[in-house]
Amino acid sequence: MTEITPEVFEAEAMRHIDDLYRTAKRLTRSETDAEDLVQETYMQAWRSFAAYELGTNCRAWLYKILFNKYDHHRRKKMTQAKYFQEADELVFELSASTPSVPDHLTDTEVIAALDQLADHYRSVVLLADVHEFDYKEVAQILDIPIGTVMSRLNRARTQLKRSLAGVAREYGIAAARPAAAAA
Numbered sequence: 001m002t003e004i005t006p007e008v009f010e011a012e013a014m015r016h017i018d019d020l021y022r023t024a025k026r027l028t029r030s031e032t033d034a035e036d037l038v039q040e041t042y043m044q045a046w047r048s049f050a051a052y053e054l055g056t057n058c059r060a061w062l063y064k065i066l067f068n069k070y071d072h073h074r075r076k077k078m079t080q081a082k083y084f085q086e087a088d089e090l091v092f093e094l095s096a097s098t099p100s101v102p103d104h105l106t107d108t109e110v111i112a113a114l115d116q117l118a119d120h121y122r123s124v125v126l127l128a129d130v131h132e133f134d135y136k137e138v139a140q141i142l143d144i145p146i147g148t149v150m151s152r153l154n155r156a157r158t159q160l161k162r163s164l165a166g167v168a169r170e171y172g173i174a175a176a177r178p179a180a181a182a183a
Contacts, residue, residue: 004050012058013045019059020066023126027070029115037073041066060133064141067123074119113163121156128153 020041024034044065045052052061114122127138128149135153139146 008054009046009049012052012054013042013049013062016059016062017042019131020062023063023131024066024070026114026126026130027119027123033073037066037069040069044069057137060137060141063127063131063133064143067141068143109164109167113160113167116163117156117159121152121159124149124152125156125160129157 017038021034021038024037024041025031028034028037041062045062048065052058114125117125123142124138127133127141128135133141135146135149138149138153142149
């Protein structure tokens with residue numbers, strides 16, 4: 001059995017930090033919040049690393065921690081907003097936010113469409129379509145049934161298709177017609 005050392009942790013976990021940060025930035029829409037979320041993820045990973053089985057999918061394990069931390073903070077924020085803020089303060093706070101700029105994607109319409117998805121849809125799209133986790137891994141990371149993953153992914157892709165139809169037309173891409181209509 002391999003001894004748990006900082007070097008082993010670095011070799012197994014730290015190589016995924018950039019991917020986790022990009023995902024955190026998409027989730028939180030804030031560089032500062034994303035940095036905090038990734039830091040908390042790695043602190044939790046370090047504390048729990050003795051329970052991690054070396055040689056298994058460290059990347060999926062880290063994403064599970066990231067999404068658990070994100071859900072915790074999202075629930076905490078919702079509770080605080082509900083009980084401790086006046087409605088006009090909340091409106092001001094939300095209207096003053098600026099969306100983050102992604103590292104590699106440059107098409108603002110695609111990013112805006114992704115940002116418009118509800119959190120539970122955006123999470124599934126990020127994991128399945130951006131980070132290419134399979135359905136089973138997405139289900140494990142988000143702790144939801146695999147059928148829910150497939151359903152949310154289908155609904156999210158449908159919403160993205162609707163949101164991006166105009167952008168596709170601008171690029172000269174026509175929507176596919178159903179087979180019956182084409183005949």
